[in-house]
Amino acid sequence: MLWSVSMYISSVVFLVFSSLCCLICSLVCLMSSQAWFIEWEMISLNSCSIVMTLILDWMSFMFLGFVMFISSMVLYYSGEYMAGDNNMNRFMYLVLAFVMSMGFLIISPNLVSILLGWDGLGLVSYALVIYYQNEKSANAGMLTALSNRVGDVCILLAISLFFSYGGWNFLFYVENMPKMEMSEVLCVLVVLAGMTKSAQIPFSAWLPAAMAAPTPVSALVHSSTLVTAGVYLLIRFSPALGGSKAQIMLLLLASMTMFMAGLGANFEYDLKKIIALSTLSQLGVMMSILALGFPDLAFFHLLAHALFKALLFMCAGAVIHSVKDYQDIRMMGGLVYHMPLTGMCMNLANLALCGTPFLAGFYSKDMILEMAFMSPINLVAFMLYALATGLTVCYTMRLVYYTLSGDFNLGNLYSIGDDASVMTSPMMCLGVGAVFGGAVLSWLIFPCPYMICMSTFFKTLALSVSVVGGLIGYLLNMMVVNYELNSLKVYNSTVFSGSMWFMPFLSTYGVSKDFLVGGDLYQKIGDSGWSEYYGGQGIYSSIEKGSQGLQVFQDNSMKVYMLSFLFWLVILVFIIF
Template identity: 65%
Template structure:
C-alpha cells in the first residue's frame, strides 16, 4: 500500500535526477564538440556484423534529458489524476516501459537495435490506449497499432536492404547514400517516420489515441511516440539530402500541417484540438527538416515538448474538475474557478502561437523565417502562411470557449485549483514554457542564423498571426451565424472537420477491402493452389523421387533389367524411324 502511494514520487525523483545528469553531459559534449560511441558485437554473419550500438552525443543526451524531465512530471501528475483507478500500479509500470523504449530508440543509431525501442513504443502505446477497456478504446488501440505496423514493416525492409552494405549503422552509411541506387531505402525510412509521426495518409490514429488517459497523452504528444519519427529523420538526414524522398516528405508534411490546423477549427473535443495542434507542429518539424535544416527541427522539437506537455496537463486538470466532460461548449468561465491552471494553459497556448519571448517564439519564428528564405515554391509558401494563421485561430477559439462567459456545465460544481500534486507538476514545465526557448537558443545556437529579408517578409509571420487571431475572434463572436454558414457548405465542413475523411478511409473502407482481399487470398492461395504446388505438392513429388532413388541405391536386378529393356526398345524405335 505504501508503494502504491509513493510510487509516483519515487519515479519522479529518479527520472528528474537522470534528466539533470543527461542535460549536464549534453552541454559538456556540446562545448567540447565530442561524443561517445559504445559498441557490442553480437554476431558476424555473411560479411555483416550485427552490433548493439549506443551513441552518447549532445543530441541524444539532450533529447533524453527532455524525455526524462517530462516523464517525471507526468508520473508525478498521474499520482493524483489516476489515484481513483484500481489499476494505477499497472499504469505506472506501462509508462515507465514507454520511457525505457524511447530511451532505447534515442540512444541507438543502428537499425537492428533501434527496433527494441521502435517496436516497444508501438506495443506499450497499444496497451496504454486500451487501458480503460471499453469498445471505443479497443477500436482506437487497433487503429493505432495497425497504422504503426506499416512503419515497423518499412524499418524491417530497410534492415534487409542495408544488409548489403555490411552494417546497419545509418550514421556511417547515410553519407554514402547520395546516389539514386538507394531511393527505395530512403522512401522506406520516410514511410516509417510518416507512420510514427502520423503524417498523411496515416493521420487518423493520432486523434483516436486520445482514448488513452490524459497523462499518457501529455507524454505521447510531447516527447515520446509521435516524436520518434521526427527524431529518426533528424538522425537519417545525411542520407536524405538532395533526394526525391526529401521533396516528397516536404509536400506531405506541409499538407499535414494545413489539414490539422483546418480540422482543429471545426473540432469541439478539448483533447482532440490539442492532438491536432500536435499533428500540425509535427508537420512543421518535418517540413523544415526536409528543407535541410535538421538543427532547427531538433530545436523546435525540444521547445514544443515543454509547452505541449504543459498544455495536456492543464487540459487533464480541467477535464478532471468538470467531471470527465471534454466538450469545450460545456465549459466557460473557468478562469474564475481555476486561475492558476488556466494561466498555465494561456501561457502554453501563446507559446504554441509563437508569442514573443515565450518558448515557441524562438524556434517557430526562426523556423518560419528560414523557410521563407529557402527556395520553396508558392504552394509550400502559402501552406506555411495559412497554417500559421490557422494555429492562432484554433488557439483563440479554445481559450474563448474555456475561459470566457459563464460556467455552462452544472448549476452546482466544485471546480477548483486545490490539487497540489497537479499544480506542482505543472510548475517546472510552466517555467520551461516561458524561459526554455531562450535558454535552448543560447545553448544550441551560440552564433545566430543570418536572416536577410525584406521588411514585408520579416513582419509577415506577425501579420498573419494577428490576422488569424482577429478572424478567429470574429468567428467565435458570430458563432451562430458561422454555424449556419458552415451548414450551407456541409461537404466542406464535414471534410475539414473529419481530417479529410481519413478516419473513415482508415477504418471502414480500408479494413473491409483488406479483410475481403485476405479471405480471397486464403481461399485461392493457402487453401487452394498452395496446397498443390506448396507444402503438400512438394512432399508428394519428393516422396516419389526418393522412392526411385531408394530403388537405384539397392542395386536391384529388376531395376537394371527394366532399364535394359527400355534402352533396347528406344534403340529399335530409332532404327525403325
C-alpha cells in the same frame, strides 16, 4: 499499497535525477565538442558479430534529458489523475517501459538496435491506448498499431538494404550515402518510416484516435516520445536526404499535414482532439523545415514544443478531471474564474504555441518561418506555411473562447478548483519551461545565430497572419449561432475539412473494404482452396495413400506377390511380342 506509493515516489525521483544528469552531460558535450560512440560486442560466432552500439553526444543527451524531465512531471501528475484507478501499478510500469523504449531509440545509431526502441514504442503505445478496455479504445489501439507497422516494415527493408554497405551503424554512412547505390530507395524507406511514426499524410488518422489513452499518457506521447520518434530518426538521417526525391516528397506532404491539421482543429469540439490536431500541425512544421535542410531548427522546435505541449495536455487533463470527464468544449466555459491557476498555465501554453514573442514557441517557430520564407520553396508550400500559421492562432483563440471565457455551462453540482497540488505543481514547473525554455535552448543550440535578411513584408508576415488568425478565431465564435448555422449551408465542405480530409474513414472502412475483403477472398480461394488442394493437404493425402500401398507390400501377402508376378509377366510378354 505502501509498495505502490514507494515505487511511485522512487520512479519520479529517479527520472528527475536522470534528466538533470543528462542535461549536464549535454552541456559538457556542447562546450567541449565531444561525443562518445560505445560499441559492445555481445556475441561473436564464426566471424559474425552481434554488437550493441550507443551514441552519446549533445543531441542524444539533451533529448533524453527532456524526455525524462517531462516523464517525471507526467508520472507525478498521474498520482492524482489516476488515483482512483485499480491498476495504477500497471500504468506506472507501462509509462516507465515507454520512457525506456524512447531512451533506446534516442541513444542508438544502429538500425538493428534501433528496433528495440522503435518496436518497443509501438507495442507499449498499443497497450496504453487500450488501457481503458472498451470498444472505442480497442479500435483506436488497432489503428495505431497497424499504422505504425507500416513504418516497422520500412525499417526492416532498410536494414536489409544496409547489409550491402557492410554494417548497420548508419551514422557512418549518411554523409556519403547520396553517392552510394540504392541511396534513393533507402531514403524513401526511412522517410516513410518517419512519416508513419510522426503521423504525416496519409498516416495521420491514428494520432487523434490515440486520444483514447489516459490524458497523462497523451501528454507524454504527444510532447516528447512516440510522435517525435520519426522526426528524431530523420534528423539523424538528414545528411543523406540532401537533394533526394524523398526530400521533395516530405516537404509537400508535411506542408499539407500542417495545413490539414490546423483546418480540422477549427471544426473540432473534443478538447483532447483539438490539442492532438495541434500536435499534428507542429509535427508538420518540424518535418517541413527538416525537408528544407535545417535539421538543427527541427530539433530546436521539437524540444521547445515538447515543453508547452506537455503543459497544454496537463491543463486539459485538469479541466477534464474537474468537470467530471466531459471533453466537449461547448459544455465548459468561464473556467478561468473557477480554475485560475490552470487557466493561467493553459493560456501560457496556448500563447507559446501561437509563437507569441519571447515565449518558448516564438524562438523556434519564428526562426523556422523566416528560414522557410528565405528558402527557394514554391508558391504552394509558401501559402501552406502562411495559412497554417494563421489557423494555429485561429483554433487557439476558439479554444480559449469556449473553455476559459464566457459563461459557465455545466450546472451547479460541480466543485471545480485548483485544489490538487499534485496536479498543479508539475504544471507550474512546465510553465517555467514554456516561458524560458525557448530562449535558453536558442542560446545553447545556436551560439552563432543564423543570418536572416529579408524584406519588411516577409519579416512581419508571421506576426501579421497570427494577428489576423486570432481575430478571425475569436470574432467568428462570438457569433457562435450564426457561425454554426452558416457552416451547415456548406455542409459537404465542413464535413470534409472537419474530418481530416476523410483520412480516418479511408484508414478504417476503406482498408477493410478493399484489402480485408480481398484478403478473405484470397484466403478462401487460395489458402483454403487450390493452394491447399495442391499444397499441404494434397501432398499429405498423396503421401498417405502411397504409404498405405507400401504397407500392403510390406505385409508379405501371397496375393500381392502373385498379382505383382502376373503384372510383370504381362509386361514382359507385351515387350517380347
